[in-house]
Amino acid sequence: MPTSTVENYIKQIYLEEQRHEGKPVAMGKLAAALKVFPGTATTMIKSLAEANLVDYESRVGVRLTRSGQKLALHVLRRHRVIELFLVKVLDMNWSEVHEEAENLEHVISDEVLARMEKHLGYPTVDPHGDPIPTPKGEVEERELVNLTECAAESDVRIGRVLDQEATFLLFLERNGLEPGNTVKVLHKDAVGQTLSLGLGRGKTATLSLTVAEKIEVERLDA
Ligand SMILES: [Zn+2]
Structure with a gap:
């Protein structure tokens, strides 16, 4: 091993x-x-x-190489299942599970991993929206675009966050920007380098483009 x-x-x-x-x-x-x-x-x-x-x-x-890829996907699979398990079953916050998973991913057995997955109902994404590779090493690719590429007035669903730093995740959580939530792009200010979002119920949030770049979304407009 x-x-x-x-x-x-x-x-x-x-x-x-x-x-x-x-x-x-x-x-x-x-x-x-x-x-x-x-x-x-x-x-x-x-x-x-x-x-x-x-x-x-x-x-x-x-x-x-092919065998390197296989190993990488196996490690990521363990990492992502563990993160989801810590959030869903042990009620940990999504901002604190990455560090835990960094350690646990190297030690859990295939047997424990299989039971965690079963308990979770064979999930396909982790709490940060990252895909969970299948046991065969297949990764389901979703059609996600960077939030900064979305035009004003478009409705989007948060799909994935590209930074797992705790303070960043807590910031997203405070603003209701966790994966699965829907928001509307209101305005992109190229000069001020900001993007404003409608969060529903009249609430809005303004993000710097640097922060917005770390969020991938699913377009909801046809
Ligand atoms: Zn992680």
């Missing part, structure tokens, strides 16, 4: 590839994301390449 360090590297490469449409991940970026020295990351990547989990080309970057 791979160590938690191996799993963290593989998971991070997967997430970076997702963010940048499958382009090779630069070593500097990977090291920064994992908070390790570039030299440490390079040593690790070379041994992951030997284990056939990644393809590595110096100066270009690193990419997951």
Whole structure:
């Protein structure tokens, strides 16, 4: 069984590839994301390449192989099921479960994972709107767009949040911007770099575009 360090590297490469449409991940970026020295990351990547989990080309970057992808999806599956379980069953707040899941994802058995999933009714998304890969490693892709791309007057449903930092999630929660909620884009101010949203019952919220960029939505207008 791979160590938690191996799993963290593989998971991070997967997430970076997702963010940048499958382009090779630069070593500097990977090291920064994992908070390790570039030299440490390079040593690790070379041994992951030997284990056939990644393809590595110096100066270009690193990419997951098929077996690397399989491992990444397995770790993400554990992570996301655990997060949902902590929220739904143990009543934890969605802002505090990511850190817990970071640890638990490396230790729970397939048996416990299967029982958690069954208990939750075989869910497809976690509390942050991230898809839960199936046991076969399939990921259901939904049609989501960035909130900043939505025109004024459009009705949208919050689909996914791209930052799991606790203060950010609490901010969203205070404003009713959790996944599943519907809002209306009222106005986008390119000069002031803000976006205002109608939250229903006459309530509104104004977000900076930097915050709005971390939210993906489903368009509800035909
Ligand atoms: Zn998480």
